Amino acid sequence: MASAAVPEVTAGRILVTGAGGFIGRRTLAPLTRLGFEVHAVTRRSPEVPVTEIHTTDLLDTTAVEALVTKVRPSHVLHLAWYAEHGLFWEAPQNADWVHATCALARAAANHGATRFVGVGTCAEYDWSDGGSKLRLESDNIAPTTRYGQAKARAHKLAGDLFGSGDFVWARLFHLFGSDEPQAKLVASVIADVLAGRMPGLKAAGAVRDYMAVEDAGVALAQLAAGSITGAVNVASGEATTIGAIAAMIAQSLGRTDLAPQLGEPGDPPIMLADVSRLRLEAAVAAPSTLRALLARCCQDTRVAN
Amino acid sequence: MASAAVPEVTAGRILVTGAGGFIGRRTLAPLTRLGFEVHAVTRRSPEVPVTEIHTTDLLDTTAVEALVTKVRPSHVLHLAWYAEHGLFWEAPQNADWVHATCALARAAANHGATRFVGVGTCAEYDWSDGGSKLRLESDNIAPTTRYGQAKARAHKLAGDLFGSGDFVWARLFHLFGSDEPQAKLVASVIADVLAGRMPGLKAAGAVRDYMAVEDAGVALAQLAAGSITGAVNVASGEATTIGAIAAMIAQSLGRTDLAPQLGEPGDPPIMLADVSRLRLEAAVAAPSTLRALLARCCQDTRVAN
Numbered sequence: 226m227a228s229a230a231v232p233e234v235t236a237g238r239i240l241v242t243g244a245g246g247f248i249g250r251r252t253l254a255p256l257t258r259l260g261f262e263v264h265a266v267t268r269r270s271p272e273v274p275v276t277e278i279h280t281t282d283l284l285d286t287t288a289v290e291a292l293v294t295k296v297r298p299s300h301v302l303h304l305a306w307y308a309e310h311g312l313f314w315e316a317p318q319n320a321d322w323v324h325a326t327c328a329l330a331r332a333a334a335n336h337g338a339t340r341f342v343g344v345g346t347c348a349e350y351d352w353s354d355g356g357s358k359l360r361l362e363s364d365n366i367a368p369t370t371r372y373g374q375a376k377a378r379a380h381k382l383a384g385d386l387f388g389s390g391d392f393v394w395a396r397l398f399h400l401f402g403s404d405e406p407q408a409k410l411v412a413s414v415i416a417d418v419l420a421g422r423m424p425g426l427k428a429a430g431a432v433r434d435y436m437a438v439e440d441a442g443v444a445l446a447q448l449a450a451g452s453i454t455g456a457v458n459v460a461s462g463e464a465t466t467i468g469a470i471a472a473m474i475a476q477s478l479g480r481t482d483l484a485p486q487l488g489e490p491g492d493p494p495i496m497l498a499d500v501s502r503l504r505l506e507a508a509v510a511a512p513s514t515l516r517a518l519l520a521r522c523c524q525d526t527r528v529a530n
Numbered sequence: 531m532a533s534a535a536v537p538e539v540t541a542g543r544i545l546v547t548g549a550g551g552f553i554g555r556r557t558l559a560p561l562t563r564l565g566f567e568v569h570a571v572t573r574r575s576p577e578v579p580v581t582e583i584h585t586t587d588l589l590d591t592t593a594v595e596a597l598v599t600k601v602r603p604s605h606v607l608h609l610a611w612y613a614e615h616g617l618f619w620e621a622p623q624n625a626d627w628v629h630a631t632c633a634l635a636r637a638a639a640n641h642g643a644t645r646f647v648g649v650g651t652c653a654e655y656d657w658s659d660g661g662s663k664l665r666l667e668s669d670n671i672a673p674t675t676r677y678g679q680a681k682a683r684a685h686k687l688a689g690d691l692f693g694s695g696d697f698v699w700a701r702l703f704h705l706f707g708s709d710e711p712q713a714k715l716v717a718s719v720i721a722d723v724l725a726g727r728m729p730g731l732k733a734a735g736a737v738r739d740y741m742a743v744e745d746a747g748v749a750l751a752q753l754a755a756g757s758i759t760g761a762v763n764v765a766s767g768e769a770t771t772i773g774a775i776a777a778m779i780a781q782s783l784g785r786t787d788l789a790p791q792l793g794e795p796g797d798p799p800i801m802l803a804d805v806s807r808l809r810l811e812a813a814v815a816a817p818s819t820l821r822a823l824l825a826r827c828c829q830d831t832r833v834a835n
Contacts, residue, residue: 352798356798359804361806398802429735431801432771432801460803462663464661494737497739498703498763498765498767499664502762504767516782518745519775
């Protein structure tokens with residue numbers, strides 16, 4: 226593997242929206258450590274000291290214009306969005322936040338900001354193949370929810386409105402944290418295990434990338450300070466199954482008796498190859514889809530029988 | 531993504547062992563198309579014309595020496611191994627085939643061969659993490675079966691014995707084909723569905739890379755003709771679950787009523803990010819393991835309650 230390049234880090238005055246939220250509050254300490262003067266837009270008191278707290282209503286474009294005129298940030302990290310657990314997927318508020326994101330990007334560009342980090346989602350991608358490959362930032366965008374569609378639109382529209390400045394679109398995958406809503410996976414499994422119940426899982430075999438929200442906060446701060454532009458997946462790079470997460474939690478809490486059974490012992494849940502050498506160095510082309518190849522195999526078997 | 535380099539292709543006189551086997555017979559036509567003069571070691575009549583068929587006992591090192599002296603191959607593609615379904619994992623014969631592979635590599639080098647392609651397995655890798663990342667060729671080797679251990683030993687020993695020649699070690703992942711043993715996954719699901727039975731699956735959620743054996747044959751032929759050296763994963767690059775394979779087969783055979791239920795509708799079985807940009811371009815470090823992070827989250831939740 227190539228070793229990671231040391232990125233150019235440029236701190237300045239950063240406006241952080243959603244700064245009191247699940248993710249936002251984890252960006253404040255890393256941003257401060259990176260040398261930023263942090264202006265936090267939030268109605269909650271941050272747990273770490275920041276330069277100034279603003280309680281601006283971000284859906285009010287006049288107020289946003291006034292805020293940006295006053296702060297004159299060099300950087301914007303925009304996390305605010307409608308995020309009510311379970312409701313945000315199809316909420317009409319998603320459209321309001323596309324508009325608010327555009328207004329913020331335009332105001333920031335007009336008042337001298339040179340770098341804008343917006344937050345997108347894995348739900349922007351086309352998953353109709355069932356997720357058979359790791360998602361690259363350049364892959365097809367085909368969101369099926371209002372939330373995913375709104376984020377994809379915000380990426381394009383706000384990116385255009387930010388003009389010649391550096392625009393970054395951080396696509397978050399699955400996050401967890403100790404203060405997540407009780408209905409979310411990790412919180413609900415911890416609650417079940419602490420109560421002595423077998424965790425109730427809807428799709429134990431589903432394969433996901435779960436990142437600790439603290440790591441997402443650090444990554445977003447680094448993206449704000451860095452020089453990369455365009456879409457960037459923000460995820461751990463570690464694949465796991467929902468069932469394996471529940472088992473790890475049960476083990477961590479000393480209740481292995483409440484760990485879900487994970488198939489055959491000794492049989493790894495996931496066995497996948499990195500095929501970069503085969504494709505790029507040996508230039509062996511990708512085969513047809515598995516679906517097409519299985520159909521041919523079924524046909525051949527029928528003919529032979 | 532970088533576009534695939536066009537590799538230098540060099541055909542010559544190739545000795546193919548295991549040429550009548552499940553994989554080997556699929557290498558003969560591609561090798562011929564690439565311009566090779568094919569000497570096939572097999573006791574079965576190949577389905578495609580080859581230059582010469584040899585019925586040499588490869589466990590007899592004297593016979594192997596005589597064969598190589600006679601044929602004087604420029605290339606060797608060595609597929610022969612003990613492969614009895616279900617038995618090969620722990621069979622004592624694995625040790626015999628390490629020895630045979632070494633004898634063949636030494637004889638080939640002594641008689642002018644310049645390129646040797648041996649066949650390894652995904653079972654050489656350390657899977658104790660449950661497979662949470664795509665396996666790179668440079669990843670830890672820690673086989674837990676006699677078969678995996680023997681293949682890993684053959685790689686090292688035969689590679690050393692082949693000396694200064696080009697030595698390639700093709701690590702195959704999961705393969706399927708219409709003539710595979712009835713007990714293997716695809717054949718058994720096809721048989722179940724054709725008989726009108728629900729497929730019996732042991733680990734429906736297990737995530738695997740299944741490659742059509744015909745594609746493996748083409749890939750091995752290209753590796754023989756190419757210039758890449760060292761270990762190379764040979765796999766499709768497409769992730770799937772055992773349950774999804776059964777569902778695709780049932781659909782392909784027009785029996786959607788026999789397709790296993792795959793969790794929530796609309797919920798992709800796999801959602802994973804390529805994090806190359808984040809790691810290499812944005813230089814954001816990899817987080818701790820999910821296990822450690824979940825343990826911390828459990829601790830934080832307990833403290834908060």
